Amino acid sequence: MENQNKPENSFESIYVHIPFCEIKCPYCDFNAYSDVDHLTENLINSIEKEIIYWGTLFENQKIKSIFFGGGTPSWIESKYIQNIINIIKENFNLKKDIEITLECNPLDLTKTKVDDYQHSGINRFSVGIQSLNDKTLKFIGRNHNRKGALNALENLNDKKAKNFSVDIMFGIPYQTVAEIKETVETLIKFNPTHFSSYSFTIEPNTPFHKFVKEKKIKELDEDTYIEIFNTIYSTLKKNNYTNYEISNWALEGYESIHNSNYWDNKNFLGVGPGAHSYLNEIRFSNIKSPKKYIQHISKIQNNSNSQINNFNEFIKTINFVYDHEIITKDIKQKEYIIFALRKNTGLSKSKFNNEFNENIEKFLPENLNNFIDYNLIKTNDDIIKLTDKGKLLSNELFREILYPSGK
Numbered sequence: 001m002e003n004q005n006k007p008e009n010s011f012e013s014i015y016v017h018i019p020f021c022e023i024k025c026p027y028c029d030f031n032a033y034s035d036v037d038h039l040t041e042n043l044i045n046s047i048e049k050e051i052i053y054w055g056t057l058f059e060n061q062k063i064k065s066i067f068f069g070g071g072t073p074s075w076i077e078s079k080y081i082q083n084i085i086n087i088i089k090e091n092f093n094l095k096k097d098i099e100i101t102l103e104c105n106p107l108d109l110t111k112t113k114v115d116d117y118q119h120s121g122i123n124r125f126s127v128g129i130q131s132l133n134d135k136t137l138k139f140i141g142r143n144h145n146r147k148g149a150l151n152a153l154e155n156l157n158d159k160k161a162k163n164f165s166v167d168i169m170f171g172i173p174y175q176t177v178a179e180i181k182e183t184v185e186t187l188i189k190f191n192p193t194h195f196s197s198y199s200f201t202i203e204p205n206t207p208f209h210k211f212v213k214e215k216k217i218k219e220l221d222e223d224t225y226i227e228i229f230n231t232i233y234s235t236l237k238k239n240n241y242t243n244y245e246i247s248n249w250a251l252e253g254y255e256s257i258h259n260s261n262y263w264d265n266k267n268f269l270g271v272g273p274g275a276h277s278y279l280n281e282i283r284f285s286n287i288k289s290p291k292k293y294i295q296h297i298s299k300i301q302n303n304s305n306s307q308i309n310n311f312n313e314f315i316k317t318i319n320f321v322y323d324h325e326i327i328t329k330d331i332k333q334k335e336y337i338i339f340a341l342r343k344n345t346g347l348s349k350s351k352f353n354n355e356f357n358e359n360i361e362k363f364l365p366e367n368l369n370n371f372i373d374y375n376l377i378k379t380n381d382d383i384i385k386l387t388d389k390g391k392l393l394s395n396e397l398f399r400e401i402l403y404p405s406g407k
Helices: 037-057 078-091 111-120 134-139 146-158 177-188 207-213 222-238 257-263 290-297 311-317 329-342 349-356 368-373 388-392 394-402
Strands: 013-018 062-070 093-104 124-130 164-170 194-199 242-245 248-250 269-271 276-279 282-286 321-326 377-379 383-386
Touching (some): 013 037, 037 078, 037 269, 037 290, 062 078, 062 257, 078 111, 093 257, 111 146, 124 146, 146 164, 164 177, 164 222, 177 222, 194 222, 222 242, 222 388, 242 257, 257 329, 269 282, 282 311, 311 321, 329 349, 329 383, 368 377, 383 388, 388 394
Parallel strands (some): 013 062, 062 093, 093 124, 124 164, 164 194
Antiparallel strands (some): 194 248, 242 248, 269 276, 276 282, 282 321, 377 383
16 A cells, blocks of 8 residues: 555645643634643643654655644744744755744734744744724634734834735624724735635534523624625735635735645644644644643654654554544545635646546536536636635535535
8 A cells, every 4th residue: 555655755844733822712623722831841842852753754854834833823932933943944954935934813923023033934924813893802702902913913014024914704793794894904904915714613612612502692694794705805806815725815926835735735744732744645643732742752762764664554653643544545536626626726627637547527526517507616628616606605515525415
């Protein structure tokens, strides 16, 4: 099997998970923790050890992107981010035009910290604005307000940060069309190169899930949700942002290199508690608990690539890896289709056929024409693309691809 080969030296992206937050938002189901700052020093040391571990296995790897996510990586002292970047530099080869992104809470983006980050090599900031409406921010449990959000963007502008993204959230209970329009239009004035626009989702095992079950809050009505979605799309299009992936918009040349690597279904390495990786046709994740992650990392021994003959069996021996899954050809084909449809370039039937030596038709829903009739997708002889309406209802199409009702 392909999975049983030695590790392939083919990944170019590294994700670093920093699971700490000042507070954990009530809608969040990510692997994130508050009130555990006392673990910071040990955690950073452990992440550095994990980087060295993988650097020994994958020598001379050329890295084109590093992404610090969480949690809130900007919550910890900036020196720790610098330390991790230095360790990555020592163990991997960084490309000259590497993209290094840091997820940030607006309140953390002081001028001093922005300076520190830029000197450490951070050249892309991803700022969790979510909204510029104080009532909405308070409702979703954010620790910043409108003034704090705008101050962060002013600091980025003052420090001449050339590449930064802003996150906005839509479909929040009680949100209005006028509110989201004002948020987007105001953010555009600060010249972000990129927008990420995420639908507010009630996730299981979160406080908001409990609030909905207890009928303390109700989800936004469908008509308002659709109008808000369309308002975001029309406003960003009008201001020269391209919707290059369902949830992501960029000015020309500022598409996220790191996230595009995911959507192109390429290999990547994840380090830190709960981080996910995709290597050698195997998807695996680290232990989630920071305490347990630290404990397990302290016991690791470095190996060389030459000692590994069966990567699948090797993954099972790594004590800080929590779970793993072999990505079969069938899974890879379905994911290829879904990721391609998420992008504005669409799904090329000929590229799929060349990649897998199989006819794509057997993977497409039997009721595909229904999606065309309802103006959810558009197609020509080779390319299948989602329409804007189709992007809004994309989960319905993806569900049919993954779990076809007619086959």
